[in-house]
Amino acid sequence: MRSLVAVLTVVAGIVGIWYLACVPMNIKGVLDAAERAGEQVQPMTAKERRDASAFGLVAKNGFAISRVWSVERPRLPAPHQVAVELWKTTVLKKVTSKRSLIYHGYVTLSATLMGFGIGTVLGIALAVGIVHSKVMDMSVMPWAIVSQTIPIIALAPMIIVVLYSIGVQGLLPKAIIAAYLSFFPVVVGMVKGLRSPDHMQLDLMKTYNASGNQVFWKLRLPSSMPYLFASLKIGIAASLVGAIVGELPTGAVAGLGARLLAGSYYGQTVQIWSALFGAAILAAVLVALLGLIERVLLGRMGVKS
Amino acid sequence: MELVALAVLVWVGGWLINRRLANGTQAETRAVQLAVPAIFGLTLLLVWELLVRGLEVPLVILPAPSLIAARFAASLPLLWQDFSQTILKGALGGYVIGCAAAFVVAILVDRSDFLRRGLLPVGNFVAALPIVGTAPILVMWFGFDWQSKAAVVVVMVFFPMLVNTVAGLRETDQMQRDLMHTYAASYWQSLLKLRLPAALPFVFNGLKISTTLALIGAIVAEFFGSPTVGMGFRISTSVGQLALDMVWAEIVVAALAGSLFYGLVALLEKSLTFWHPSQRS
Known part of the structure; x- marks a missing residue:
């Protein structure tokens, strides 16, 4: 309960700072518009204002402050503007509309989930191989670890274009990017998890005369679950970033990444912010969903958290 | 075609070397622990090079490692x-x-x-x-x-x-x-x-x-x-x-x-x- 109050306070503080930041960020645009409307503005010309400091402008033109939160194309939209845009593009628009954020979110989500599924299955398979084969462990594992320190997302534009040139387009290229971004965290986490049973437990299995298969299914796999879920959460966030970045290079028309790009081309800041918050909500829901599955699954397995 | 066959051969060869090293008596020494992933990486690069040349993969899909190194x-x-x-x-x-x-x-x-x-x-x-x-x-x-x-x-x-x-x-x-x-x-x-x-x-x-x-x-x-x-x-x-x-x-x-x-x-x-x-x- 006390934590909730604290979290809400911090969030309220951030929103407050955001509203305050709108004043210096948007004051120049507001004054330009006021000048065009024939109002008295200090200093008079746009040229002088460009060189003046934002805080000085605010001090000299107190009447304009109330307008900074309702600019058409603000440099920094106010929180309620973003909220209104989110509401308009999700609830009020039809889902099939090209301007519905749900439609764009769905496009990105389907690529994310498909890639995440492929990456996770392959990652777990490789991890099982690594745990069981010393050769694979020694040859592949160092590379899997090194790959975590490399910005492999830089491959994304190339994958999109190369696949496009051989006729593959749409969902699959984005899914491939999402897949390889979630693949490596899952491999590393799963190997750690499958190795987590200690000597005592392995010895106990041996005294039971358990076969390799039994050790795997009854000891290694169950004890790897907390590690697996920790890396799944990293993996799905990485997959989402991959799917969004995968939408940039071809100038895709649909998806959250396309919304971001279109917004930055046409200076539609409110659209960028709403797409950004759409992506953030999506990521939060996905991670929370994984957390819920983890809680239920580990609860049924009898792990105390 | 020979190059593709060679690629398969290189792959199998690299794997066999690594298997000997990994299951050998020296497996825990630092040298071997560095050598095995290095051999794996080299094998991968060689196979890549041979496959790209053997199958004549166009540059716009996948360039050979030698080309990348030259560039x-x-x-x-x-x-x-x-x-x-x-x-x-x-x-x-x-x-x-x-x-x-x-x-x-x-x-x-x-x-x-x-x-x-x-x-x-x-x-x-x-x-x-x-x-x-x-x-x-x-x-x-x-x-x-x-x-x-x-x-x-x-x-x-x-x-x-x-x-x-x-x-x-x-x-x-x-x-x-x-x-x-x-x-x-x-x-x-x-x-x-x-x-x-x-x-x-x-x-x-x-x-x-x-x-x-x-x-x-x-x-x-x-x-x-x-x-x-x-x-x-x-x-x-x-x-x-x-x-x-x-x-x-x-x-x-x-x-x-x-x-x-x-x-x-x-x-x-x-x-x-x-x-x-x-x-x-």
Whole structure:
């Protein structure tokens, strides 16, 4: 309960700072518009204002402050503007509309989930191989670890274009990017998890005369679950970033990444912010969903958290 | 066709060598532990080269490693320019500012229990979000040059670093703090002599996570607009011209920069937290 109050306070503080930041960020645009409307503005010309400091402008033109939160194309939209845009593009628009954020979110989500599924299955398979084969462990594992320190997302534009040139387009290229971004965290986490049973437990299995298969299914796999879920959460966030970045290079028309790009081309800041918050909500829901599955699954397995 | 057959042969050969090494008596020595992944990597490169030549894969799909190496060697000045624009200015600048800011904020936050309770969940939440998406906004604010890339990096590294440092500052237990208390240590003394050293493993964890994030942020932000120099710019324009050997050369640079950056931070960690159990072997 006390934590909730604290979290809400911090969030309220951030929103407050955001509203305050709108004043210096948007004051120049507001004054330009006021000048065009024939109002008295200090200093008079746009040229002088460009060189003046934002805080000085605010001090000299107190009447304009109330307008900074309702600019058409603000440099920094106010929180309620973003909220209104989110509401308009999700609830009020039809889902099939090209301007519905749900439609764009769905496009990105389907690529994310498909890639995440492929990456996770392959990652777990490789991890099982690594745990069981010393050769694979020694040859592949160092590379899997090194790959975590490399910005492999830089491959994304190339994958999109190369696949496009051989006729593959749409969902699959984005899914491939999402897949390889979630693949490596899952491999590393799963190997750690499958190795987590200690000597005592392995010895106990041996005294039971358990076969390799039994050790795997009854000891290694169950004890790897907390590690697996920790890396799944990293993996799905990485997959989402991959799917969004995968939408940039071809100038895709649909998806959250396309919304971001279109917004930055046409200076539609409110659209960028709403797409950004759409992506953030999506990521939060996905991670929370994984957390819920983890809680239920580990609860049924009898792990105390 | 012979080249494809040769590729299969090389693959099998490399695997057999590694199997002997890994299951041999010397498997635990350091030399073998380095040799096995090196042989695996070399085999992979050789197979790639032979397959691309044998199957005559066009350049626009996958260039051979030898071509990439040639391109790399031929355009060193250009690659260095891109490297200094993206990594040295954008990524490193943002990394230093972001990590330093997060560190200071963490120390301030740590003084108030209430703030810590509020900020930790928010920080954990933000750390999982696709922050690269702020790139178009920050490019709009700070212009096309490296300042906007550094700003993206600052936003990306801030929260992982903050969360780790705050968690690290909680690492000391009651006994240790009581001991400092009985010494009549002031806040600053106990911070500098007890709590900061105890927090170092966590701080370095944050720093290491942030190295990769910094490179990702700096490169991806250039996809949203950049001057005519920079790794992200070069990758996106070379992809447009189907000059894939150049793209791969940039990826090699990114890989080298990434592992070097991480390696340096890890080295620093090793020398500063030599006392921690995870560093003793």
